[in-house]
Amino acid sequence: MRGNSFEAKVKADGGRELLRLLGVEEPGGVSVPDLTAAGPEGRVARTALALREATGSGGWTLLDHPLLALEVAGSPVYLEPDAVVVRPDGGWTVVEIKSFPTVDGSADAAKVGAAARQAAVYVLALERVAAVTEGARVAHSVLLVCPKDFSNVPTASVVDVRKQRAVTRRQLGRLTRIDEIAEALPEGVSFDVAERSPEELTASVESVPHQYAPECLAACELAFHCRARSREAGAVETLGRSVRGELGGLTTVGAVLAAARGEAGDPDDPAVAALRRARALREEALASAPARMPREHVECPC
């Protein structure tokens, strides 16, 4: 609710408030076209038309929640920036409104970085429309609007997203196309949630491999499922990619424990040597610990 009311405040006065943040004190008339249309394709087409009309109008236009399309791995993905401002000279600027504060002129660097990466994707999507719009030019600097200090007063800063744009473009170019991935699926596998029963969907999910890592928990709805499979298999990836990297050829928890106990593993392997040393230190610490300290492994709640 706070975010919504802040966004409404930023876009108040028919878009003039936002243009003031952009440094335009007297924008004259600001056009705010209606972008409603049926379905995402309709909204994308309506946005493209509004951008074309605005570019040739010679005035200021604010597109409130336009819808853009970008091809990702051969499939269209729909993106909705908070706003796009069209300048009288045909320049298009992405506006990203965030609810994290700018305190004493600076904001959380990680959050600003995430907002810049997000805005860079919008810039790439806008460039596709600009390529077929005469006189259009997409700015590689975006306007980031945040609440000032701990108030609800908006303040804006211009963020250069050239680097993020270049990185995202390169990453998108390297993605394997979805149809190539689909071709590699076993016969009869389908993830059609509308057509398939829960049992069939479960069987389909079970039939494909996974690459679980704790990072999945923050990004993927299948994370608990993949984590359970990964734990069942005793895969060390459940402990994190960095741990996996440290353990070299030891890929399961069982193999790690056997190596630590001296039951398996090459003693010249640095990972095996480090595990044995760690086990010896642990035994030593437990032997000298007060009796009330738990000696058994306690499962970490996280």
Ligand code: SF4
């Ligand atoms: S949780 Fe999602 S991203 Fe992670 S391995 Fe499973 S399907 Fe892939």
